[in-house]
Amino acid sequence: RPEFALGHSCLALYAALAQKGFFDKKEFRKLRKVNGILQGHPDRLKTPGIEFNSGSLGQGFSFALGCALGGKLNKKSFRVYTLLGDGELNEGQVWEGFMFGAFHKLDNIVVIIDNNGLQSDDLNTNVTALEPITEKLKAFSWHVIEINGHDFREIANALEWSKTIKGKPTVILAHTIKGKGVSFMENNPKWHGSLAPQGEERIIAFKECGLEDIKI
Known part of the structure; x- marks a missing residue:
């Protein structure tokens, strides 16, 4: 089967894993908390579905290259x-x-x-x-x-x-386009690692994405 390595932006990966049933969506209530399984960097020992740990930028690429080389040496067909x-x-x-x-x-x-x-x-x-x-x-x-x-x-x-x-x-x-679909987020580095919008901005963001205000 294919291998996938990702470090930063793991919140999007967590959302995909939750959709696939790897863990209960209620785990998002403890996002990035000490007692939670969803940390700011992926941890394969804590989070079901995660295969590579990473910290600093660039590490996921190195893991992926090692996997690809191992596959070649062992004559495996995975990508x-x-x-x-x-x-x-x-x-x-x-x-x-x-x-x-x-x-x-x-x-x-x-x-x-x-x-x-x-x-x-x-x-x-x-x-x-x-x-x-x-x-x-x-x-x-x-x-x-x-x-x-x-x-x-x-x-x-x-x-x-x-x-x-x-x-x-x-x-x-x-x-x-970074932040595409939410007018006040598009091409604005302020939202790179900011907390999710609250109040009026939250309402606008959900509306522009065509979503209802979802509570976990």
């Missing part, structure tokens, strides 16, 4: 997927990983980059500019597929396309 934020590419460990993946011709790994142009406290261009990112990834001998990261059909097609690439790893560069 490995990992998700990186574009701000995460500031980490030197990530670029070591790109070199490693290309050197070992790991065509069984797919890296998806959430390319939204922002990171925790500012625009990428004000921290460490990444462009031209496509050319850099190609220079590291990765096959690059660029997509609209909000289009599920493009995502599915890119994942299928990646299975046909032989002799080199694939990176899917997903162009996205």
Whole structure:
């Protein structure tokens, strides 16, 4: 079966795992609390469905590369997927990983980059500019597929396309808008790691997402 590695943004992964029945949704009441199973970084010893622990940015990619290399050496057919934020590419460990993946011709790994142009406290261009990112990834001998990261059909097609690439790893560069769908959150780094909106902002956010105010 496929392997998936994710560090930061694990709250979205927790939501997916809860939807799949790995644990009761009531566990979200203890989100990031000492006695809860849902911490700020994934912990495979605490959270059902988590396979990799991680801390600092870039670690999930390293785990994924190790898995992919192990699969190659053991002649296994599974594929490995990992998700990186574009701000995460500031980490030197990530670029070591790109070199490693290309050197070992790991065509069984797919890296998806959430390319939204922002990171925790500012625009990428004000921290460490990444462009031209496509050319850099190609220079590291990765096959690059660029997509609209909000289009599920493009995502599915890119994942299928990646299975046909032989002799080199694939990176899917997903162009996205941070906070898409909620007007006051879009392209605003303030909401990168902020608490969920409350009061009037909560009402607006739920309405713009086409949801009712849900209580857990």
